[in-house]
Amino acid sequence: MEETKELMTAVPMEDRSVWRPKHVQRQRSMILPFQRLVLALLSILAASANLAVVSGLEEGEKETNTETSDGLPVQECGVWLAPSSIPGAGLGMFAGKDFRKGQELQPTGDIVIPIVDITYHQYALGSRYFLLFDDYIWNAHFQHMDHLGYIHVMVFSPGIGSAPNAFADIVNVNELHPRNSDPHGLHRSKDPGAGAFSTYHDRRFLACEDIQKGEELFMHYGETIGDLRKADKVFERFFEIQKKHRKIPGEILGELWVSFVERNEFNESTTFAAFQKTDEEWYMLHQQMTLKEIRIKESMRTDEWFHQFGTCADNLMEGESTIRQAGRGAFATRHLAKDSVVAPLPLVHVEDSHMFDMLEFEDIFTLQTANVKYGEQLLLNYCFGHGRSSLLLCPYGPQTSLINHNQTRANVKLRWADPAKGNHKPELLEMPIEHFARKKKTSLALELVALRDIQPGEEVFLDYGDEWESAWQEHVKTWEAYPQAKDYVSAHQLDSSPDRLLTEFEQMENPYPWNVNLLCNIKFYKMIDFSLFHQTGKVEVTDHHTAEWFTCEIMRFRLINGQMRYTAVAKINDNKSEKLTDAPREAFKFVDLAYSSDMFLPNAFRHALMIPDDIFPEAWKNL
Numbered sequence: 001m002e003e004t005k006e007l008m009t010a011v012p013m014e015d016r017s018v019w020r021p022k023h024v025q026r027q028r029s030m031i032l033p034f035q036r037l038v039l040a041l042l043s044i045l046a047a048s049a050n051l052a053v054v055s056g057l058e059e060g061e062k063e064t065n066t067e068t069s070d071g072l073p074v075q076e077c078g079v080w081l082a083p084s085s086i087p088g089a090g091l092g093m094f095a096g097k098d099f100r101k102g103q104e105l106q107p108t109g110d111i112v113i114p115i116v117d118i119t120y121h122q123y124a125l126g127s128r129y130f131l132l133f134d135d136y137i138w139n140a141h142f143q144h145m146d147h148l149g150y151i152h153v154m155v156f157s158p159g160i161g162s163a164p165n166a167f168a169d170i171v172n173v174n175e176l177h178p179r180n181s182d183p184h185g186l187h188r189s190k191d192p193g194a195g196a197f198s199t200y201h202d203r204r205f206l207a208c209e210d211i212q213k214g215e216e217l218f219m220h221y222g223e224t225i226g227d228l229r230k231a232d233k234v235f236e237r238f239f240e241i242q243k244k245h246r247k248i249p250g251e252i253l254g255e256l257w258v259s260f261v262e263r264n265e266f267n268e269s270t271t272f273a274a275f276q277k278t279d280e281e282w283y284m285l286h287q288q289m290t291l292k293e294i295r296i297k298e299s300m301r302t303d304e305w306f307h308q309f310g311t312c313a314d315n316l317m318e319g320e321s322t323i324r325q326a327g328r329g330a331f332a333t334r335h336l337a338k339d340s341v342v343a344p345l346p347l348v349h350v351e352d353s354h355m356f357d358m359l360e361f362e363d364i365f366t367l368q369t370a371n372v373k374y375g376e377q378l379l380l381n382y383c384f385g386h387g388r389s390s391l392l393l394c395p396y397g398p399q400t401s402l403i404n405h406n407q408t409r410a411n412v413k414l415r416w417a418d419p420a421k422g423n424h425k426p427e428l429l430e431m432p433i434e435h436f437a438r439k440k441k442t443s444l445a446l447e448l449v450a451l452r453d454i455q456p457g458e459e460v461f462l463d464y465g466d467e468w469e470s471a472w473q474e475h476v477k478t479w480e481a482y483p484q485a486k487d488y489v490s491a492h493q494l495d496s497s498p499d500r501l502l503t504e505f506e507q508m509e510n511p512y513p514w515n516v517n518l519l520c521n522i523k524f525y526k527m528i529d530f531s532l533f534h535q536t537g538k539v540e541v542t543d544h545h546t547a548e549w550f551t552c553e554i555m556r557f558r559l560i561n562g563q564m565r566y567t568a569v570a571k572i573n574d575n576k577s578e579k580l581t582d583a584p585r586e587a588f589k590f591v592d593l594a595y596s597s598d599m600f601l602p603n604a605f606r607h608a609l610m611i612p613d614d615i616f617p618e619a620w621k622n623l
């Protein structure tokens with residue numbers, strides 16, 4: 001039942017994998033016939049391995065919080081953010097402890113932020129949408145969020161949804177889809193905070209096989225599985241050639257090996273680079289182990305290395321904020337000592353904040369926009385900016401997007417990350433904004449530092465700056481609900497109601513609100529173990545990717561063994577429908593219709609989080 005969890009491109013209706021293959025430069029050299037053969041084999045490898053090119057990184061040293069101010073050791077860090085073991089792949093994530101198959105990687109799941117029809121909202125401005133986000137964005141369909149927009153919904157999933165790399169056949173992390181719920185039950189009729197944060201959250205990540213402490217975490221981004229097995233075959237062929245031509249002098253064979261693994265035309269490929277070893281031990285290893293086994297061995301890092309090159313990435317967890325209008329917040333999972341690094345904030349840059357502007361659609365069918373702005377993408381509320389700059393920097397560290405603002409209770413502050421720890425290049429702080437328009441790799445990072453000791457369970461607050469504070473105060477002062485807002489019922493409210501679902505017939509008298517749609521899940525229905533359901537009343541589905549939701553009409557209902565069951569018709573397409581007989585409530589869900597949920601309210605609060613002026617580079621002040 002595996003579904004392809006492809007990531008999205010900004011090009012509408014077209015999915016691509018996260019690391020896009022790039023044109024590779026052909027090296028001009030004196031090529032021996034054998035080398036030609038090897039290069040031909042490499043071409044097979046390249047074609048099948050979906051070779052990738054990503055940014056470089058630097059390594060260095062620095063210590064994170066290894067003990068409390070009392071001198072007591074902190075609990076083991078579960079996941080680390082550190083330079084990937086794949087050369088040129090930037091940051092990666094690593095297991096700080098053993099995880100058993102099926103075990104969750106962090107105490108709470110990640111928040112997920114929809115980006116809705118962004119290219120369409122930008123039409124009137126010309127094609128200004130910048131593609132860097134492509135590398136961090138998931139297919140909304142598989143997150144069950146595509147109903148939020150008309151055409152092209154993308155999903156930014158900061159945290160484990162963004163930081164681990166993909167590496168061919170090696171997959172040790174499996175992801176679930178987020179839940180949709182409103183913390184504190186905020187309502188658009190009375191709460192100025194409604195629509196200002198994402199209601200999609202708790203996207204969990206599980207070990208899909210036993211993971212050993214120290215291993216790098218790898219996710220499946222949707223590319224073809226089986227590449228490493230194909231690559232193994234290419235290496236086998238090399239060894240066959242070697243056996244067959246025993247008369248070839250050792251030094252020529254040596255050179256051939258070097259050409260094979262090092263001086264080849266794919267020297268920008270992260271996939272191939274991960275195997276570029278030329279010494280004797282590696283030559284032997286290739287003969288004894290599969291590439292997958294070698295790669296897993298190669299990805300292992302020690303505790304010592306993590307403390308030197310990494311930052312602990314599970315110091316925070318999600319909870320309902322102690323500030324009601326703020327929605328969710330981030331809470332300390334362990335004692336965090338004063339001056340220690342609380343969390344890393346690697347940044348995706350967007351050189352022009354107007355890219356998040358949403359222009360009004362002039363025509364709903366052609367989706368042509370008028371040059372009239374009606375709002376901004378919700379993502380703006382999760383990115384850092386500065387009043388005198390058009391640059392936005394959107395963080396993707398685990399759970400850090402949940403940190404709320406408080407000027408008096410702030411217990412963390414921002415500073416530029418230590419370049420030694422990964423993907424922060426301080427020379428970019430001197431570069432003008434135009435440079436970022438051309439820069440297709442992320443190379444900036446902030447980090448959060450504890451201003452004082454933070455106790456486990458304490459909410460973590462940052463001061464978003466005076467400008468943000470004034471904007472929020474002004475919003476609260478001027479905010480008014482529209483007259484009919486009190487009648488609004490969201491899909492989430494309907495879904496959490498214990499009320500029986502209404503049949504089509506009943507809905508003629510008593511229709512559901514205009515803004516929701518009832519869906520049923522065909523695949524899920526087919527997978528239900530009905531005998532277990534009869535005995536226990538519980539519906540258990542182990543395949544979390546099981547989802548094929550279609551608009552649904554309830555025909556009838558009845559009680560079986562005290563449990564409510566529904567017979568319904570799912571509309572697969574204009575010509576095809578499917579019947580679900582006596583399905584449990586879990587096979588149905590309400591979703592909000594496009595542009596109807598709180599995040600689309602014209603009066604929803606929007607403002608970037610402000611980087612303090614004393615650390616904001618002069619070179620970036622272009623306004």
Ligand SMILES: C[S@@+](CC[C@H](N)C(=O)[O-])C[C@H]1O[C@@H](n2cnc3c(N)ncnc32)[C@H](O)[C@@H]1O
Pocket residue numbers: 111193196197198321323325326327328329381382383401402403404405406472605607609
């Ligand atoms: C980076 S997000 C923080 C996480 C957010 N609370 C959530 O649930 O996803 C920033 C948004 O959180 C809300 N927020 C943060 N601090 C707040 C505060 N002190 N008062 C009201 N809303 C706040 C605002 O909606 C803001 O735009």
